[in-house]
Amino acid sequence: MSFLKNFEQKDKQKKLNKKIDAELPFFITIVTLLATSGYGPYSIFIKIKDMELLPNVRKEAIKILKKIDLLGVDPLSVMMEVKDKGPSNFGEFLNGYVSAIQSGGDVVNYLKTKMTSAFDLYESAQKGLVEKVKALVDTYMAMQIVILAVYIIITATTTGGIGTPQLETDVDPLYLVIIMPPLISGLFLLLAKSINKSKVEEMNLKKIIMFGSPGIIISTIIIFLNALPNYNLFVLGAALIVSALWPALKFQKRYQFSLDAESASSIILRDVAEARKAGLGPEKCVIQATKRTDFGLFNKVANGISNKLEWGMGLEDIYQFIKKETTDFQILINFRVLFEIISSGGGNVTTLDTLAGISEKIRNIEKSKREMLKPYVLVGFMLIGITSFTTLLVIDSLTSIGTDLETDAEKQNTLQIESDARFELLGIAILAQSWLSGLFLGKITTGTYSAGFRYSIILVIIAIIAIIVIQSKIFSVASVFG
Incomplete structure (x- = not known):
């Protein structure tokens, strides 16, 4: 029992350390900048206690402050005790920080070195994330090819292929195969959940459902009642496009705001640092x-910040104003640290210059990551477009060959009806797969499912074009056989 208890504690601590590591570069940055402004360890932890943007580090800071305030333990001793809980990057940093203080060394230099090292690791982690995305996309491509092969085999064995006898089974295997593309795409949506996380907030799921579900429900009823027998696929395709239209437009504006804010915040911090060098007051x-x-x-x-400062509003009130306008972590942490530096003593040139440099570094890392992920959107479009067209082409052609070779007019008519029904079922599966694949592409490239709605619209349009081309018999393998 004691072994299991120890194992659970270690596992719990390991998970906590992982969460803290994600916040560590920003924690080290704040410690470095406040230390440069003349703050000691205890005062820094007082500041960290109010940092809601770093929830896990904040909890650790509260624990440290409780031991100091309630038990009267020396701050440096409490910081050293963190490492005794087990190996962690957080504990190692605090241990080095204490050692630098006790040895009388250059504390600020140590902190700057650790800060640079932390962001180098952060950059490496983002590059590693791109490699994970590549592996996931490669797997997804392989699965699409497998599904295409299975489709061809099932179609050849259940429709009679090129005049061969039809395979008799209790349950039509085609119905089982039809659900494979949406299921595979759904599975990869779940796998992508933990790979790339965005700082941009997802769209409200309830609003998306409220906007999109009526069209999809109506299209389902039309298909079920066969009200428009020759246009069922187009009705469903239109419904899927309409369901994604509002969230696509809404999120695009939110995402563009995030990009503009990311760029603007680093420019503002650099301008503040340069203006401070010229001797202007921080405000x-x-x-x-x-x-x-x-x-x-x-x-x-940005202009709201300027106006409110001119009106004499406090920095905390201005920060709350920014917080209402955006939930982007990077933007909030930039302005939070800037205001803390200013309120902590006016902000010397070195501190502000360091903050501007870090902000620019993070911006370049994120920009580089986005650029490296962009090609996967094109890869996804090509993959889904080609497999959709090829699947529909091959299956339509195989079923058409058997129909064309039939000499009995009544049987030929029956086979044609069955062929059209199968094509429609497969078309529905392809449209659903295209819609879900768009969400997958959005998640792996931007970190949010909401960004995928615009890709879903494009992929559904590509699928509809493929359906039109195949139904119009512009391309057909059957023509090879006369």
């Missing part, structure tokens, strides 16, 4: 930097 530096009108969708927030 005037911020006012001057945020008065610009070239920040795109972030102009409203």
Whole structure:
């Protein structure tokens, strides 16, 4: 029992360390900048206690402060005790921080070195994330090819292929195969959940369902009642496009705001640092930097900061204003740290310059990651487009060959009806797969499922074009056989 208890504790601590590691680069940055401004360890943890943006580090800071305030333990001793809980990057950092203080060394230099190292690791982690995405996309491509092969085999054995006897089974295997593409895409949607996480908030699921479900329900009823027998696939395709239209447009604006805010915040921090070098007061530096009108969708927030500072509002109130306008972690942490530095003593040039440099580094890392992930959108379009067209082409051609070779007019008519019904079922599966694949592409490239709605629209349109081309008999393998 004691073994199991120890195992559970170690596992729990390991999971906690993993969460803390994600926040560690930003924690080290805050410690470094506050230490550069003249703050000691205890005062820094007081500041960290109010940092809701770093929830896991905040909890550790509260634990440390409780031991100091309630038990009267020396701050440095409490910081050293963190490492005794088990190996962790957080504990090692605090241990090194304490050692630098006790040895009388250059504490700020140590902190800057650790800060640089932390962001180097952060950059490596983002590059590793791209490799994971590549592996996932490669697997997804392989699965699409397997599904295509299975489709061809099932169609050849259940429809009689090129005039061969039809395989008799109790349950038509085609019905089982039809659900494979949506299921595979759904599975990969779940696998992508933990690979790439965005700082942009997802769209509200209830609103998406409220907007999209009526069209899909109506199209399902039309298909079930066979009200428009020759247009069922187009009705479903239109419903899927309409269901994705509102969230696609809404999220695109939110995503563009995030990009503009990311760019603007690093520019503002650099302008503040440069203006401070010229001798302007910190508040005037911020006012001057945020008065610009070239920040795109972030102009409203930036100009709002400038106006509120001129009106004499406090930095905490201004931060709350920014928090209402965006939930982007990177933007919030930039302004939170900037305001903490200013309120902690005006912000010396070195501290502000360091903050601007870190912000620019993070922006470059995120920008580089986005650029490396962009090609996978094109790969996804080609993959889904080609497999959709090829699947429909081969299956339509195989079923058509058997129909064309039949000499009895009544049997030929029956086979044609069965062929059209099978094509429609497969078309429904392809459309559903295209829609889900768009969400998958959005998740792996931007970190949010919501970004995939615009890709879903494009992929469904590609699938509809493939259906039109195949139904119009522009391409057909059957023509080879006369």
